[in-house]
Amino acid sequence: MSAAPHEPRRRVTRWHRPLLLMVASMLVLLAVSVAGLVFDDRVLQGAPVWLKPLKFAVSLAVYGTTLAWMLSLPHRGRRWTSAMATVFAAAAFVDVGIVAVQAARGTFSHFNDSPEPFEETIQRVFGMGVMSMMLANLVLAILLTVQRVGPDRAASRAIHTGLGLAITGMVLGFLIPFQGEPHTGLTTDGAPVPLTSGHSVGVPDGGPGLPITQWSTTGGDLRVPHFVALHGLQVMLLLALLLAWLAARHPILRDERVRARLVGVAATGYAGLVALVTWQALRGQPLTGPDLLTLGAAALLAGCTAVACGAVLSTAVETSTR
Template identity: 60%
Template structure:
């Protein structure tokens, strides 16, 4: 076990090839899905049948590239992270493959309870794949979140981002947990299909939705906090990148401690945003139609974030103008 925890011997590593293979397959799927959106007019619950494969392709491309880059950074337990990332790549391709097959069949990939020979085979495979995908993400986060990867700013960005990924996975589990009965919907051919869960709150799945995402515009939608959590890693890394860019132009940001403090403030603010959009969805409220309570919570979050940011900047002072105390002065 001690060998597993030894620090890496090299400063950088090549990009993780299984993840790159997954990204390449998702890029191909993106093209196929885009063509399908134009050429195939079938719909599921009012949305194009190829809309879900397209969204999954984009999400896995972004996450796969992010993780492949992240694993090039010096870190401990690199063999474990390599294998967990490989498991993630394999199960990601497997699960999205099921999504594609079901889309081509004009039926549902998630929570499909139809009792037919093909579905009875493919749904258990999909379920096991989802569980292994979640396991790979949790283990990867556990291996990386408690060690230093890069400078302090980047380390905190990665810690917060991976924590948000796990939160996003957990929020995705709210969808089946909240469902206590099977409901039915029609597939693209008009056949009635029993489904074990609904992602909308307060209104049935389907109906009016936002362009591209399909998020409900008339009720709550638990896919929103799930998405916001899963892609928090990219947001945190962008914040770290922006802080690093500004450090060469803003004197106060040249101090790593100040940038680290701002990074932590951004992470807490993003956690607050996840709480707000989850609360909003659970109350059956559409994202684009916030009520006074939601707007008040967002205003409070923004005010607290700005105050905390100013406090960090004030405490950091101006590194370039600090007084130098000479001996005997």
């Protein structure tokens, strides 16, 4: 009887410590970035200098917490997954640290092609960190996808499909440097810096953008599909959690196989959404200004996803009444 209250504590200690340390560092950077936004009025390419560190801190804190939770679940190959998670945590810490240092210096952390030795070193380290994070995630995805991970089939499928979406998001990030045109940016002190590329398609970086994200409202922006796919992992997990909560109220969802099929349909629809916003961005079209072709494709995607969900539920009803 006395062992039960201590079980949650033992569960928490299995959370991956390097990832938790990385998350803690992101929370510290988040606080620093908020203070920077309040007290530092410098602007870099149309955005406050501390906005980028803030966005990276939030994104990595969420992603790192999700990975730490997943690795606390029973699974095979724990030594390998722990090692890959440590690589990810270290690379994320270094890369986001570079983003913060460059923000403090009032210069660019991305696409910086300055010939100065310090800037060249920074860019090499940054590039190695990006590749390390992607490869570590890829190995983690492979190790966890070949086995069932999670309290039920729906959660396991959410993890599998979500990791696939996250890897897709990282790969889409490599589209950004390949599509942009070399140009010159100005530091907060007005010094020119050669840049190899940019985020926007069809318009220069630094133009009108959405609040906080700064996604372009006048042209395409490849940060949109990168973000949408990268955080598909959290979306799939939240969906599995929502379905589990609804199962207590709707008997049709109590079968975990039904919930797993619904997660699979949602993941397929979400992958279609990633493809849609990627196509939209590459056509130089802002997320906020879809044309009729984009709206038609979105409607078709939504309709197909709804029909597939209806088919899963209809089959479940027929099965339960036999």
